[in-house]
Amino acid sequence: MNLDRYDLVVVGTGFASSFFLHRYLQRSRGDLRVLVLERGEINPHPWQLAGGHEAIKRESQRSFGNDTPEKPWHFMLSFGGSSNCWVGNTPRMLPEDFRMRSLYGVAEDWPVGYDELEEYYCDAEEIMAIAGPRDGAPFPRSRPYPQGAHRFSDVDRLFKAAYPDRFFALPTARPTAATSRRPVCCGNGVCTLCPINSKFTIANELGHLYEDPRVTLVTGAQVQGVEVQGGQLVTGVSFTKDGRVHNASGDLVVLGANALFNAHILLQSGLDQPELGGGLVEQVSKTVVVHLDGVDNFQGSTYVTGHGYMLYGGPHRSERAAALIETVNRPELRNERGKWRQILRMRVIYEDLRRPESRVRPSPDNPLRPRVSFAGASPYAQRGMDALEGEMARILAPLPVERFWVDAEPNRTESHILGTTPMGNDPARSVVDRHLVHHAVRNLVVLGGGVFPTAAPANPTLTLSALSLWAADRLAASAAVA
Ligand SMILES: Cc1cc2nc3c(=O)[nH]c(=O)nc-3n(C[C@H](O)[C@H](O)[C@H](O)COP(=O)(O)OP(=O)(O)OC[C@H]3O[C@@H](n4cnc5c(N)ncnc54)[C@H](O)[C@@H]3O)c2cc1C
Incomplete structure (x- = not known):
C-alpha cells in the first residue's frame, strides 16, 4: 500500500479518536493531511440490526x-x-474526583482539574445532544444541557422529594428532542443496539468527519506498533491489512484504540515505562432490588432515568469507595397479583483504584493479540460494597418499601476499560502528561479511558470525549495548523 507522509495519523474511530479529530479539523488549515487507520469495517445500522451487531461483538472477544x-x-x-x-x-x-489524593489521601490527583475541563464537557455534551436536568446538577455547569431531561418514574419522583440535592435525572445521549440526524428515544430499553438509531453513535452524528476531503480513512487496518526514532520521536505506524504489513508516516500520531489496545501498541513498540499496561481497572457495581408498597414503577421515558448521589461525596472516601446509584426504568414484573409493577431495580456503581497486578501484556506467541489479567476489585472498592446493605436501609427509609435485597455478587462488568496508560505530571508514575502527550515521545498522543489515573463512579465516556477535545485544542494550537 502506497501511503505518503501525513500531518496526522489517527488510530481508531471510536469516541476518543473522533472527538479529537472533530476539534483538530475545526482548528486546522485546508491542506491538512490526515490518515485514519481503523481495524474494523463500516457496518451500517440496518446491517447491524439484521444480526451483524452480535457477530462483531463475538468477533471482538477473540481479539x-x-x-x-x-x-x-x-x-x-x-x-x-x-x-x-x-x-x-x-x-x-465531580470536581472532587479529580483531587482524590489532596482531599482524601487516596490514589492520585488528576493532572487536569474540573474547572479546566468544564468548557470541554459542555462541548462534548453539545456534540452528543445530551438530555439532562435543567433544574440543578450535582456538578457546576456553565451552560445548560442541550436537551431537557427524560421523564422520571414515580419512584424517581419520591427519591427527588426525599433527596432534592442528591437525586437528579440521569444525563444521557438518548435524546428527548429529535436532532437533525436522530429521532427521540423510544424508551424500549434495548439501548446497546438502538432499534431506531436514536442513541448517539459516531456513525450517526460524526460520520461526516470521515468524508472531509482532508481525511483518508482506511478500514480493516490493524495498527501493531508506532515507529520511534531515538526513543523521542515517532515517525509513523506499522499496520496489517489484508494479511500484509504496511507503514504510514506522520508528523503527529494519535492512538485511540481503547485502553487494551493502546497499551498493547505501546508495549509492542518498545516504549516501556513502569506504569504502562498496568492498572487496568473499571468501576464495580452491585444490584439492589426493592419491592415497593403501593407504588407502581416504570413511567419514565428512557432505559435508566435517575441518578442518586447519596453514597458519593463525603469524608467516607478516605476509607471506602464512593458510589453512584442508577434507577432502572426497563419494565419488569413482580410475580404477585396486584403488585406487578411495584418493583425497583437499582445499580450501585462504586469507584475503584488502579492495581499494578491487573494488566495488559504482549502475548509471547502473537504480536497482534494482547493478554489481559485482572486481580479483582481493590480493598477500597470492596469496603464500599460491604457497607451497602446498611446504607441502603437508610437511603430507602423515606420510600414505601416492603423489602429489599442486595445481590450477593457484584455484576461481572461495567463495560468500561480504564487505567493502562495513566496521565500525570510525574513521568515515573504516568505515561502521558496532562495534555495526553507521551512523556518521552512528544509527537505521540494517547487518548481514551486508559489515561484515567482513577476510576470515579461516573461512567467514563463523556469525560474521555471531553479530554480528546482538550488535547486537540492544545495540539492544534501548538502545531500552528490553523
Ligand atoms: C455494552 C457497553 C455499554 C456501555 N455503556 C456506556 C455508558 O452508558 N456510558 C459510558 O460512559 N460508557 C459506556 N460504555 C463504555 C464506552 O463504550 C467506552 O468508554 C468508549 O467506547 C471508549 O471509547 P474509545 O474511543 O476509547 O474506545 P472504542 O470505542 O473501543 O474505540 C476504539 C476504536 O479503535 C479501533 N481499534 C482498536 N484496535 C485497533 C488497532 N490496533 N488498529 C486500528 N484500530 C484499532 C476499534 O475498532 C475502535 O474503532 C459501554 C461499553 C459497552 C461495551
Missing part, C-alpha cells in the same frame, strides 16, 4: 487473550468503536 475469564471486557471493533454498543449514560465526574 485478546483473557487470563482471568471470570472478568470479561466488552467493546466493539468496528467503525465508531463501542459507540455502536454503549448504553449512552453520560454523567460528568
